[in-house]
Amino acid sequence: MNLSEYQRWVLSRKGASADLGTHYNALALCGEAGELANYVKKEWRNPKLDMTHEIQLEVGDILYYLIHLAAYKGINLEKAADMNVKKLTERDRVS
Numbered sequence: 001m002n003l004s005e006y007q008r009w010v011l012s013r014k015g016a017s018a019d020l021g022t023h024y025n026a027l028a029l030c031g032e033a034g035e036l037a038n039y040v041k042k043e044w045r046n047p048k049l050d051m052t053h054e055i056q057l058e059v060g061d062i063l064y065y066l067i068h069l070a071a072y073k074g075i076n077l078e079k080a081a082d083m084n085v086k087k088l089t090e091r092d093r094v095s
Helices: 003-012 021-045 052-073 077-094
Strands: none
Touching: 003 052, 003 077, 021 052, 052 077
16 A cells, blocks of 8 residues: 555544544644654663564554644645655755
């Protein structure tokens, strides 16, 4: 499944993320980012741990809420990615 297909699948689902709007999805996104950070912290603290699977699951959760948030705000993810590439490219030229 590519990212566009995943985006369509996410937006076709019903549930709290689909119904509660921007604020809910922004807060859920922050919560998932916190969970991701916790797994990264555990790996950093104990290099013998491999939290790759857990981190991958959290990245998926982050994508899920990000897609809903973008949809509520009318943000096209491809355009957002293009804008980010432009911003980072310009930043690279300045530094």
